[in-house]
Amino acid sequence: MNENEFGYRVRQALNEGAERLDYKTAYRLEQGRRKALAAHRAATAPAYSPVLVPAGGPLLEEDGQVGWGQRLGLIAPLLALVIGFVGIYQWQHERRINELADIDFAVLLDEAPIDAYADKGFGTLLQTNSDEI
16 A cells, blocks of 8 residues: 555545534634644745835835835935925026126116116016117
């Protein structure tokens, strides 16, 4: 008798005997089987622990902490945004200084009539006059 045939005969005998067991005994056997399977799965579990990925959040390391690589990934877009805002501010500030310098230059060259200095649209007048020159 080989190993497969012996296993088949043992299974047949257990199946026949299981039909004659009362409810409490069958329930205890089922609980014991579940515990044995859980212990077997725990013993054969892989040696590594997987990385946890929370929904909508950054990747966590094994100890639940965010690593420096993930922090850099979070900070880099914010840093780019701040640099962009500073660049736009500098560009707008430089443009405004250039506009005021053009107005001062036009006044110093006396290209504007004297009545224009009291007008609220004086800057617009100077811009149209400087475009014609």
